[in-house]
Amino acid sequence: MSLASSKALPKRSHVLEDTLHGISETLERGLFAEEISLRRGLLQGLDARVKVLATLALLVGVSLSRNLWVILGLYTLAFGLALASAIPADFFIRRVWLALPFFTGALILPALFITPGPVLLHLPLGLVITQTGLNSALFLLLRVSTSLSLALLLILTTPWNTILSALGVLRVPDVFILILGMTYRYIFLLLHTANDMFLSRKSRSVGALSNANARRILASISATLLGKSLNLSSEVYLAMQSRGFRNTIVTLKPFRMQRRDWLWLFIFLAVTGLAIFLGR
């Protein structure tokens, strides 16, 4: 019996495929970020608390600096740190600049045209680009891209669980850190479950699936996942109780600052100070 049918099937809804693709992409991205965080590189070798503090300081530096060249210098520093931390250059650039329109598009476009100032370029329909508008747009673009690059550096060079533990240095309560960690951990578990459910459904779907039916399946899978997550949460609470949890949490803080951590912390803070001073 031939498995190939001569009769073409009607076009299917892409809702299931798109959802599946989205889930797989998220899982892959998580895996890739974790793989980078385990590589041997400059930032991977530093104490996570230094990275958290340095990232925050440099973000403040980027925000306070009013000189385009200083911000450009900080972006170059971030890019150099990425290379020294075994992050592929093309991946680092793509991740920042592809996300950029999402963060800035709605602000940059109007700023280009409506900011008053000396006219730089006349466009059709009476639109003009002013020098001040262009400067504002460039500032915004560079500030956001540098900030995103700095945040990306922290995320890519530090395992998520270590970033969470390092938040203790900012006096974030332990119980909050524990909840964040559990949320991240179980999101992945539920994503895997969702992936399996979608694949199982897909393997049993033949022929056309209308949008309405695809949405119905999506809703029923979401409801099942909600039920599973509720059950999971009560079981996890029992597992915590079983090992002595009584609504207050004691955590291990395994960090030890070494001389090179202090040195890099000093360097990052000095760079921040310099950026703020030069960018006044």
Add this chain to the structure above:
Amino acid sequence: MTNDLVFDIRDISYAYDGKQAALENVSLTVRPGESLVILGANGCGKSTLLKLLDGLYFPTSGTIQAFGDPLTEAALRRDDFNFAFRRRVGLVFQDTDVQLFSASVMDEVAFAPLQLGIGREEVLLRVEQAMQALRIEKLRDRPPHRLSGGEKRRVALASLLSLDPQVWLLDEPTSGLDPRSQSWLVEFILKLRSEGRTIVTATHDLGVAKEIASAISVFDESHHLVASGAPGEILGDHDLLHRCNLSHFHVQEAQPVR
């Protein structure tokens, strides 16, 4: 907390939401150093029994005594009783994803001793020893969701070994494991047994039961305890095992594939 028996279970019943029966009129004792295997088909109430013994659920009727003291919700609300009980009794859940809730393997292994008031230096020492014993040192910074089934099981056991409880409650410990991991786990349980730990294992795997049990209790599918005895006696009673859906006979003979 002093008594010759680890657990003395008298005529307990348990029903989920007060309606759905999970255990009916069960009486059972667990002696120190015993390796008791609870045998029963899926859904017969084995996991529920372990949660009752761990003080996570409480019987709808009947009583449980742990080390001579009543194991009740009120008793577990008292810090002194809770600490003493949790330090002596540990449960390894069937679903390792439930058991492993921390962000990293190291945090997971350190969780129980930290909550139960053991000092930081002592905890670090225990964590190292437990990770070495289970050969998971290289996994210390890994998040649990990136581990294989066998690795998760090792981490789950390490998370209890760092506490070193006297009583180990193991819920279907070999489920989902490949043969090598199963064999390793049986060795681990036998080692605990040789060190004098009390072990209560819920399983429907007759092969595992034969290897680790010093006593066996059998539950039927209507949630009753139907037999207790020595492993040879219970595992040799084929009618009993068949009746309790623990062994089966094939009606059809295997035909050669053409």
